[in-house]
Amino acid sequence: MRKPFVAGNWKMNKTSAEARELVEKMIAQLQDAAAVETVFCPPFMAVATVREALKHTAFGLGAQNMHWEEQGAFTGEVAPKMVKEFCEYVILGHSERRAYFGETNETVNKKLQAAQKNNLISIVCVGETLAEYESGRTREVVSTQTSLGLRDVAPEYARSIIVAYEPVWAIGTGKASTGPAANAVIKDFIRPAIAELYGAETAQAVRVLYGGSVTAANAQEFFTQPDIDGALVGGASLKVDEFVSIVKSF
Ligand code: PGA
Numbered sequence: 555m556r557k558p559f560v561a562g563n564w565k566m567n568k569t570s571a572e573a574r575e576l577v578e579k580m581i582a583q584l585q586d587a588a589a590v591e592t593v594f595c596p597p598f599m600a601v602a603t604v605r606e607a608l609k610h611t612a613f614g615l616g617a618q619n620m621h622w623e624e625q626g627a628f629t630g631e632v633a634p635k636m637v638k639e640f641c642e643y644v645i646l647g648h649s650e651r652r653a654y655f656g657e658t659n660e661t662v663n664k665k666l667q668a669a670q671k672n673n674l675i676s677i678v679c680v681g682e683t684l685a686e687y688e689s690g691r692t693r694e695v696v697s698t699q700t701s702l703g704l705r706d707v708a709p710e711y712a713r714s715i716i717v718a719y720e721p722v723w724a725i726g727t728g729k730a731s732t733g734p735a736a737n738a739v740i741k742d743f744i745r746p747a748i749a750e751l752y753g754a755e756t757a758q759a760v761r762v763l764y765g766g767s768v769t770a771a772n773a774q775e776f777f778t779q780p781d782i783d784g785a786l787v788g789g790a791s792l793k794v795d796e797f798v799s800i801v802k803s804f
Pocket residue numbers: 563720724725726727728765766767768786787788789790
């Protein structure tokens with residue numbers, strides 16, 4: 555049984571003070587939602603404050619990115635062990651990182667290796683752009699991102715990875731995919747790519763989320779699909795009622 559998982563990716567939103575207010579309101583309403591693993595991913599500057607607010611709770615904390623090097627002359631970057639000091643999770647290869655900050659399947663994999671070394675649970679994002687979708691390249695893109703991004707970790711670590719299928723055309727557009735379409739990509743392209751790397755059992759054990767314009771209104775459509783284990787939520791994770799209701803849709 556794969557435990558349901560919902561993560562809120564706040565992206566570059568909320569100061570530390572605003573983050574504290576937001577997370578406190580959310581956790582107050584999520585006390586009875588223990589069946590769903592719920593993780594907050596605030597911007598780096600708010601991580602310590604949110605950690606304080608989550609103390610003595612079962613909610614998880616994640617970073618939105620990190621560098622793969624352990625330390626050194628990398629101005630502006632954050633090292634894995636700095637993330638690990640506060641967080642249990644890290645989002646890797648989000649499409650915005652790929653599109654605006656030059657991340658590739660190779661750098662995503664380097665970060666995955668670093669996450670393994672530092673005992674961080676990775677949430678690895680994959681997904682095709684609109685142009686790739688329209689030219690029928692979804693299978694090729696998503697399979698390649700999965701095989702190259704997830705390769706070369708220990709089998710036990712591979713089982714802990716969380717994959718987020720986020721079609722780029724659905725992110726922040728209000729145009730979500732559909733339950734059946736997202737389920738098919740996960741079942742037919744993502745799990746088989748994982749199976750090729752780590753075997754069928756691991757491919758079934760890995761949790762795969764859907765992300766892209768998930769709202770309280772459409773969450774259930776995704777959560778009732780057999781191969782979708784939860785959601786990576788962007789815009790709606792900044793709204794208390796929306797996010798609470800998404801988590802409670804399971
Ligand atoms: P969205 O973002 O929910 O605002 O579409 C999802 C994401 O980028 O993780």
